[in-house]
Amino acid sequence: MTFDDILQKKKQGAALSREEIRFFVRRLVEEQIPDYKTAAFLMAVCFVGMTAEETFYLTDEMAKSGDALDLSAFGDLSADKHSTGGVGDKTTLIVAPIAAAAGCKIAKMSGRGLGDTGGTIDKLESIPSFCVTLSEDRFFAQVQQIGIAVVGQSGELAPADKKLYALRDVTCTVDSLPLIASSIMSKKLAAGAHNIVLDVKYGSGAFMKTPADAAALAEAMLDIGRRKGRRMAAVISDMNTPLGRCVGNALEVREAMQVLKGETDGGALREVSLTLAGAMIALTFQLPFAEGFDRAQQLLENGKALQKFTEWIGAQGGDAAVADHPDRLPLSPCALTLTAPQDGYLSAIDAGCAGRIAKLLGAGRQNKGDAIDYGAGLEFLHTVGDFVKQGEPVVRLYTKSEDLRSLLGDLTANLLWFSDKKPQAQKPIVQILGV
Numbered sequence: 083m084t085f086d087d088i089l090q091k092k093k094q095g096a097a098l099s100r101e102e103i104r105f106f107v108r109r110l111v112e113e114q115i116p117d118y119k120t121a122a123f124l125m126a127v128c129f130v131g132m133t134a135e136e137t138f139y140l141t142d143e144m145a146k147s148g149d150a151l152d153l154s155a156f157g158d159l160s161a162d163k164h165s166t167g168g169v170g171d172k173t174t175l176i177v178a179p180i181a182a183a184a185g186c187k188i189a190k191m192s193g194r195g196l197g198d199t200g201g202t203i204d205k206l207e208s209i210p211s212f213c214v215t216l217s218e219d220r221f222f223a224q225v226q227q228i229g230i231a232v233v234g235q236s237g238e239l240a241p242a243d244k245k246l247y248a249l250r251d252v253t254c255t256v257d258s259l260p261l262i263a264s265s266i267m268s269k270k271l272a273a274g275a276h277n278i279v280l281d282v283k284y285g286s287g288a289f290m291k292t293p294a295d296a297a298a299l300a301e302a303m304l305d306i307g308r309r310k311g312r313r314m315a316a317v318i319s320d321m322n323t324p325l326g327r328c329v330g331n332a333l334e335v336r337e338a339m340q341v342l343k344g345e346t347d348g349g350a351l352r353e354v355s356l357t358l359a360g361a362m363i364a365l366t367f368q369l370p371f372a373e374g375f376d377r378a379q380q381l382l383e384n385g386k387a388l389q390k391f392t393e394w395i396g397a398q399g400g401d402a403a404v405a406d407h408p409d410r411l412p413l414s415p416c417a418l419t420l421t422a423p424q425d426g427y428l429s430a431i432d433a434g435c436a437g438r439i440a441k442l443l444g445a446g447r448q449n450k451g452d453a454i455d456y457g458a459g460l461e462f463l464h465t466v467g468d469f470v471k472q473g474e475p476v477v478r479l480y481t482k483s484e485d486l487r488s489l490l491g492d493l494t495a496n497l498l499w500f501s502d503k504k505p506q507a508q509k510p511i512v513q514i515l516g517v
Contacts, residue, residue, distance in 0.1 A: 178232065278307055414459075422474045
C-alpha cells in the first residue's frame with residue numbers, strides 16, 4: 083500500500099478502509115507525506131466527501147495519534163461540553179458549575195482562543211491568580227473532591243488533527259463537513275469524557291451559517307461519538323447575535339457570575355446555559371431532558387451552582403472573592419461609547435462584526451503566541467428588541483489603546499442596526515438532539 087494508491091482511490095470517489103485511513107494518519111504524524119500530497123487528499127475529500135464509516139475511521143485514528151485522557155476512574159459520570167465557537171460564548175463558566183453541583187464529573191482540558199476572543203482558558207486566567215496548570219494527581223483529586231477542574235491542554239492531543247488543520251487553513255479546505263466533524267471529535271474522544279454535549283452554532287458569528295448546516299454537522303458528530311460508545315447530545319443555537327451582553331474575557335467572567343448570582347435575567351445566555359447543563363445532566367444520569375433541565379434550573383436558582391463556582395475558582399488558586407467583588411477583575415481604562423443614531427428599535431447586533439471589533443480591541447489574538455488584554459472587549463447596554471432614543475448609549479468598548487477610532491476605522495458602522503418596527507423575537511435554541 084502507498085499513499086498515492088489511497089489518494090487515487092479517494093479522488094475517484096471510492097470509500098477508504100480503516101486500514102487505508104490508519105496508514106494515512108500514521109504516515110502523516112511521522113511526516114512521511116509531503117504537504118502538497120496531503121493537501122491534494124483534503125481537496126479530494128472536499129469534492130467527493132466521506133461516508134459515515136470513513137469519517138468515523140478518520141476521527142478514531144486521529145484521536146489515537148497522540149495522548150489521551152483516561153477518565154475511567156469516574157465511571158459513567160465524566161461529562162464535557164464543546165462549542166463550535168461563538169462571540170460572547172462564556173457558557174462553560176455557567177454550565178460546568180451547574181453540572182458539577184448535580185454530580186457530574188467535569189474533568190476538562192480547554193484550549194486558548196485563536197480568533198476574535200479568548201478561549202475558556204483565557205477567560206479563567208483573567209481571574210487573579212487562577213492556575214490553569216495542575217499536576218495529573220492534583221487534577222484528578224480535585225475532580226474527585228469537588229467535581230470540576232478545567233486546565234489548559236497539556237501533552238499532544240490528536241496531533242494528526244493539528245497537522246491537517248494547519249493545511250486546511252491555507253488550502254481552502256476548511257468547509258468540509260467530514261473534516262470539521264473529525265477535527266472536533268478527535269479531540270473530544272481523546273479528552274476522555276463518557277458524556278459529551280455539543281453546542282453547534284449557526285449564524286453570522288459562527289462557521290455554519292444556517293440551522294440545517296449546523297444540524298448536519300451535529301448529526302455527523304453524534305454518530306462518531308456513539309460509535310465509540312459515548313453518550314452524545316447536541317444543541318443547535320443561534321449566533322447571529324452575540325451571546326449575552328459582554329464580549330471579551332474578564333467582561334464575560336463578570337457576566338457569567340451575574341447569571342450565577344441571579345443578578346440578571348440572563349436572557350439567551352441563561353437559556354443556552356441551562357439547556358446545555360440540562361442535556362449534560364440528562365445524559366449522565368439517563369434522565370428525560372425535561373428533568374435534567376429542571377435540575378439545572380433548580381441548582382442555578384438555589385445558589386448551589388454559584389457555591390460550586392467559587393469552590394472551583396478557589397481550588398485552582400483563583401481569587402474566589404471576585405464573585406462578590408467583580409471590581410477585582412481587570413477592566414481596560416479607555417472606553418468609547420457608541421450611541422443610537424436615531425430613535426427606534428435595536429433590530430440587530432452583528433455577532434461577526436462584534437467579534438472582529440473585540441479582536442482589534444485586544445480581547446483576541448491573531449497568532450498563537452500573542453498576548454491578550456484581559457480587560458478589553460464590548461459591553462452592550464441594550465439588547466435586540468429594546469427601544470432607544472437618539473444619542474442614548476448602546477455599547478461601550480474597552481481597550482488599552484487610546485486611538486480607538488483609528489484602530490477600528492469604519493467597522494463599528496456595521497455593528498448595530500435600528501428599525502422603526504420592533505423585531506420579531508428569535509429563539510436562541512433551534513433544536514436539541516440526542517436527549
